[in-house]
Amino acid sequence: MAVPPRPRRSPSTRDDRGSATVELACSLPALALFGWGMTALWMLWVWRPFVSSRVQSSPLPEVSTHFGALAQTPLILLALVAAVAPAPWLARQQARFARLWFGPTESSRLAQRVERLKQTRSDVTVTQAAELRRIERDLHDGIQSRLVALGMKLGAVEALVDTDPAAAKRLAAELRAASSEALTELRVLIRGIHPPVLSERGLLDAVRALALDSPLKSEVTGSLPGRVEEPVEACVYFAVSELLGNAAKHGAKRVSIDVGFADDLLTVVVTDEGPGGANPALGSGLRGIERRLGGFDGRLTLTSPIGGPTKATLEIPCQIDLEPSSPRTSTSSETA
Amino acid sequence: MSDRPRTLVAEDQYLLRDGLTHLLTAHGFDVVAAVANGPELVAALREHRPEVSIVDVRMPPTNTDEGLQAALAARREVPGLPILVLSQHVEQLYARELLADGTGAIGYLLKDRVFNAEQFIDAVRRVAAGGTVMDPEVIAKLVAGNASDPLAALTPREREVLSLMAEGCSNAAIAARLHFSEGAVGKHTANIFAKLDITASDDTNRRVLAVLTYLGAGT
Secondary structure (H helix, E strand, O other): OOOOOOOOOOHHHHHHHHHHHHHHHHHHHHHHHHHHHHHHHHHHHHHHHHOOOOEOOOOOOOEOOHHHHHHHHHHHHHHHHHHHOOHHHHHHHHHHHHHHHHOOOHHHHHHHHHHHHHHHHHHHHHHHHHHHHHHHHHHHHHHHHHHHHHHHHHHHHHHHHHHOHHHHHHHHHHHHHHHHHHHHHHHHHHHHHOOHHHHHHOHHHHHHHHHHHOOOEEEEEEOOOOEEOHHHHHHHHHHHHHHHHHHHHOOOOEEEEEEEEEOOEEEEEEEEOOOOOOOOOOOHHHHHHHHHHHOOOOEEEEEOOOOOOEEEEEEEEOOEEOOOOOOOOOOOOOOO | OOOOOEEEEEOOOHHHHHHHHHHHHHOOOEEEEEEOOHHHHHHHHHHHOOOEEEEEOOOOOOOOOHHHHHHHHHHHHOOOOOEEEEEOOOOHHHHHHHHOOOOOOEEEEEHHHHHOHHHHHHHHHHHHOOOEEEOHHHHHHHHHHOOOOHHHHOOHHHHHHHHHHHOOOOHHHHHHHHOOOHHHHHHHHHHHHHHHOOOOOOOHHHHHHHHHHHHHHOO
């Protein structure tokens, strides 16, 4: 089993801290210069006229007249500007300094990350295994048994074709219908594994196709600059499918879907005018979406006040293939 | 349509391409070209201007929707070029794209429909003659998905008639399928057009197209 990580500062963290300390020290001269400038101004224009007629702010020469004070003022103002100018830079350094000293250390951040990755990895493997089991069951109970039945009927046709051609013909017609049913079932299964429209058209059109097939009045807006990575495409497709199903189940009449991509982040917002009150902690479907998204470091944000509308935002960091026309490799020559 | 319509078959799977070619030839079609990928299809459509083409959606080189894109492009060039699109799955999205130009002579069927040779050949002939043939699965989805607005005014029976019309059936065929008299079907269709606000015309195919276009634009 994994050994719990011992808290220890990494060398790079120490280096960062050191340099931040140095940078903070660099701000001391600026402070001193500012203090000197303010004191000099005060001495020239307040102390000298009212208290003592002779003042000196080292290293400047002694001053005893208004003219002398006037002559030294620009120099002092210049010193003040020089002291203030690096302030934004210094502030940034101080912020960095504070982050390094008071924020999470690199190792604790990494530990959190490892924890999160462990969680999402186990979610992904569990989900995947469950999906494979479902596919196996569907194939076994569905197509496989249908093919067995087809084979048996074919045997009967073979036996009957000479003795009772009419009956053989009837059976052949049944066979045709049965093979059609098997194909329909296979089509549904394929759609559940990887919808063909997704590989043919990419995410945006696949979402449009989903919206068209949904009984809800739906509107799809937004655009994508190219093809999204394939695994992300499928993940988002099934998430949107689930959300549309939920919306229909809970009596929403209208739903809008917006798809967008910016700064390596794919964002899909599904808003339905349903009754609201959706809670990811209760709905296994929503939890499933979260688990799927987790595998890509994506997340689901849900706002669903009672009375609606329910707004689900999917965010996934991903890459986009900017040349959607580039030929996509196919592992098999058998195509739909 | 000529006696032996010049026909093109575009399908990447050898067995199905060969089967289609034989089936069509046996039913009096003159298969002038049988191609297996997108670029060949585009070239053959340009060169032969076939009287009817049977086109698979997914073909090499990209194995995406090459066939569909080639069909749409060819029909942009030659409006009303008769094309019957075949696919392993049907999408409303594609159906709408195929119907969008409103010039008819278009078909969109599941590959399974080839099993029934007579019905399939009938569909090819209807497309060649300028008609519209949509797969029942598309129609079912269209009708179900649009149950809200314009179709809400229709009676269930009228909706049934409309579905069959959209599949490309003539009034006689609808009468046979629903066990009505042809006159009754005529009455139903007249009601449908009145309710959907479509100007009636004698041309069944035009009316089908109008209905489908209406459905396509209605959402």
